[in-house]
Amino acid sequence: MSETVAENRPFVDVVKVTKVYSPDIVALQDVSLSVDRGEMLFLTGMSGAGKSTLIKLLCCMDRPNKGLIEVAGRDTGKLKKAEIQELRQQIGIAYQDFKILPRHTVFQNVAMPMEILYKPGREIRDRVNELLDALQMSHKKDLPAGKLSRGEQQRVAIARAAANHPSLVLADEPTGNLDREVSTMVMDLFNTLNGEGCTIIIATHDSSIYEGTSHRIVKLEHGLFNC
Amino acid sequence: MSQFKYHLKQTWRNIGQSWGTQVMTLFTVSLSVLIFSFFLLVYVNIQVAGDRFSDELRLTVYLDHEIVPEMQPQIRKKIMEFSEVENIVFVSRKDAFDRFKKLLGRDSDVLEDLGAEIMPPSVEVYPLRDLKHLTQLKEFSDYLATLPGAQKVQYGQGWVERFGHFTALIRLIVILSGILLIMATGFMVSYTIRLTVVAKEAELEILRLLGASSPYVQTPLLIEGLLQGILGSCLGIGLLYAIYTWVQGSMTGPGFMHLFELSFFSPLTAAAIILISIAMCTGGSLIAIRKYMRI
Numbered sequence: 001m002s003e004t005v006a007e008n009r010p011f012v013d014v015v016k017v018t019k020v021y022s023p024d025i026v027a028l029q030d031v032s033l034s035v036d037r038g039e040m041l042f043l044t045g046m047s048g049a050g051k052s053t054l055i056k057l058l059c060c061m062d063r064p065n066k067g068l069i070e071v072a073g074r075d076t077g078k079l080k081k082a083e084i085q086e087l088r089q090q091i092g093i094a095y096q097d098f099k100i101l102p103r104h105t106v107f108q109n110v111a112m113p114m115e116i117l118y119k120p121g122r123e124i125r126d127r128v129n130e131l132l133d134a135l136q137m138s139h140k141k142d143l144p145a146g147k148l149s150r151g152e153q154q155r156v157a158i159a160r161a162a163a164n165h166p167s168l169v170l171a172d173e174p175t176g177n178l179d180r181e182v183s184t185m186v187m188d189l190f191n192t193l194n195g196e197g198c199t200i201i202i203a204t205h206d207s208s209i210y211e212g213t214s215h216r217i218v219k220l221e222h223g224l225f226n227c
Numbered sequence: 228m229s230q231f232k233y234h235l236k237q238t239w240r241n242i243g244q245s246w247g248t249q250v251m252t253l254f255t256v257s258l259s260v261l262i263f264s265f266f267l268l269v270y271v272n273i274q275v276a277g278d279r280f281s282d283e284l285r286l287t288v289y290l291d292h293e294i295v296p297e298m299q300p301q302i303r304k305k306i307m308e309f310s311e312v313e314n315i316v317f318v319s320r321k322d323a324f325d326r327f328k329k330l331l332g333r334d335s336d337v338l339e340d341l342g343a344e345i346m347p348p349s350v351e352v353y354p355l356r357d358l359k360h361l362t363q364l365k366e367f368s369d370y371l372a373t374l375p376g377a378q379k380v381q382y383g384q385g386w387v388e389r390f391g392h393f394t395a396l397i398r399l400i401v402i403l404s405g406i407l408l409i410m411a412t413g414f415m416v417s418y419t420i421r422l423t424v425v426a427k428e429a430e431l432e433i434l435r436l437l438g439a440s441s442p443y444v445q446t447p448l449l450i451e452g453l454l455q456g457i458l459g460s461c462l463g464i465g466l467l468y469a470i471y472t473w474v475q476g477s478m479t480g481p482g483f484m485h486l487f488e489l490s491f492f493s494p495l496t497a498a499a500i501i502l503i504s505i506a507m508c509t510g511g512s513l514i515a516i517r518k519y520m521r522i
Contacts, residue, residue: 061436081441088438099433116439118230160437 009073010034011168011199012058017067019053019223027053028064029223035201040194042210043203045220051203052096054220055172058201059093060084072167089117092161096172098153100160102146106137109145110159117164131159134189136182150177158186162193169193169200175209183209237447238454241423248419249455255415256459257466260504263401263408264467264492267500270397272489277390286352286364286382288371293319293348302374306352309370313353320346347378409507412459416452416511423448424519431520445516452512453505460504464497 012035019028028050035041043051056062057069060076069076071087079087092113100109107128114124132138135155140148145156154177161169169190175183187209194200204210210217218225242249294302294317303315318326323346328335352371354364364387368380424431434444468491475489492500 059436085435085438085440088436091438093436099436101430101433104430112434113437115233116434116437116443118233120229 010070011037011039011072012201013068013070014054014058015068015070017054017057017064017069019050019057019062019064026223028057030067031220031223031225032067033218033225035199037199038194038197040190040200040215041202042213042215042217043201043220044205044207044210044217046205048222049220050223051205051220052172053223055093055170055201055203058170059088059091089113089164090167092164092166092169094154094158094161094169094171094174096176098157100145100153100156103144105142106132106145106148106156107141109156110163113160113163127163128159131162131189134192135159135185151179151182154178155182155186158189162189165193165196166198169198171200171202171204173204173206174202175204175206180208233443234446234450238450241427241447241451242454245419245423245426248422249451252415252419252455253459253462256412256455256504256508257462259408259411260460260463260500261466263404264464264500265470266397266401266404268467268471268492270394270401271492271496273394273397275490277394284354284364284382284387286354286368286371286380288350288352288374288377289347289379289381290349290374290376291347291378292376294350294376302350305374306350306371309367311355313355314351315353316351318349318351320344320348323347323349350374408504412456412504412507413511413514416455416508417515419455420448420452420512420515421519423451424515445520448516449509449512452508452510456505456508457501459508460501463504464492464500 012033014031014033016030016032017028018026018030020026031050031054033054043054045051053062057064057076058071060079063077072090074083074087076084076087101112104112110128110131111124114127119127128141129138132141135158137152137155137159140152145153148156154174158171158174161171171190174186174190178186183206190200190202202209299317302317306312306315320343324338324343327346328338331337350371352367354367364382365384368382368384371377371380431444471489471491
């Protein structure tokens with residue numbers, strides 16, 4: 001990212017953030033959270049707890065009503081449009097609703113973040129093939145993404161999130177439609193990225209992926225952290 | 228260089244996804260350029276023809292009596308008091324009769340029993356180019372009518388007036404067709420880009436979420452407008468040239484009264500038309516992008 005984060009400063013800093021959807025739906029209430037660079041964090045809680053809302057705020061899809069959010073040392077509330085785009089280029093996001101393009105092929109979907117950065121064709125090919133191999137999707141790389149099952153689409157979304165070797169990965173329910181074996185593959189990929197220094201925040205209610213983990217787990221309940 | 232390659236690749240993809248609309252736009256642009264260029268070409272050739280005719284333009288003052296040689300310098304001086312002229316020719320009855328016989332050619336035997344007295348003497352005044360304007364010709368004609376012995380002044384009034392009106396009409400059509408060109412190309416390209424933006428709304432949203440910059444998204448659309456301008460205008464000019472070649476081959480030459488030698492635009496003029504079309508199309512793209520895109 002263009003600004004370096006001081007060693008002792010959190011990579012992601014959420015300070016007393018409140019988000020209210022009209023008319024009076026409190027999605028997050030005075031939540032504070034710090035995530036260090038290179039940390040993997042599990043954000044847990046039932047459906048409707050506010051996990052997706054927090055993910056959206058972190059990637060500037062929305063703005064909080066109150067509070068401060070800093071990502072890589074930058075106050076997201078003060079960023080201009082071009083700066084938000086620059087920030088997003090360094091964040092890999094696996095959305096709960098996938099947000100892939102059904103008419104584009106699997107390969108094209110995964111390649112998109114790299115094309116945005118004008119990466120050379122060979123580099124894109126190598127990286128996309130590597131990710132699809134890791135998630136056992138290579139045999140479907142030329143298929144339109146719309147023809148895949150939900151589980152396969154989810155894997156495409158995850159591969160796309162990891163394509164650019166991002167500094168931060170935000171994954172919203174990444175194993176929601178996956179069986180245990182594929183879920184393990186996904187977590188292996190996340191662990192690989194984390195091993196390369198990537199900060200990862202995984203929002204999930206699937207306890208099987210964080211049971212017994214050494215990584216930090218924080219729980220959201222009705223928009224509040226339950227520590 | 229690789230960035231431009233990306234943009235070209237994306238442009239090609241956009242065109243492939245909406246080729247029907249692209250063809251319609253191309254058709255509209257080339258038709259607009261063709262219409263405008265056609266009338267401009269007609270106007271340019273009329274101007275050239277008009278200049279040629281004006282070289283042969285003369286005012287003929289018919290007199291009731293011949294001007295003796297001693298009086299000719301005085302008449303010359305009086306004529307020159309109005310304006311400098313190219314030439315003044317005094318035509319006697321005999322000269323006029325001889326001309327008439329020559330004009331009749333093989334039928335000149337009808338004049339066997341007639342003498343030169345049937346022909347009126349005249350003074351032919353060849354004006355300078357700056358006098359060829361209709362109002363100046365009219366004034367000059369009125370002045371020449373005051374010469375001693377002048378009965379009538381002729382200069383092809385009807386023809387000159389009609390030619391002037393025709394030229395003005397063509398000029399108006401050129402202006403209107405130019406406006407049509409600007410509006411049609413700008414509107415069609417803008418509409419095509421708008422359709423592209425609407426059709427790609429989901430893709431643009433995802434690109435936005437992935438961090439695509441404005442140039443990444445907008446440049447292919449601008450290139451699209453640019454290409455439509457280049458192809459449409461070249462096609463329009465090309466069609467016009469084909470029409471011109473056909474007209475030149477079929478309708479001009481020795482059998483067509485030697486009135487016209489049609490000429491096409493200079494390369495500079497053709498290039499200017501193409502550049503203006505490109506500017507219109509690219510401008511249309513830009514307007515659509517600014518209006519309909521959020522990135």
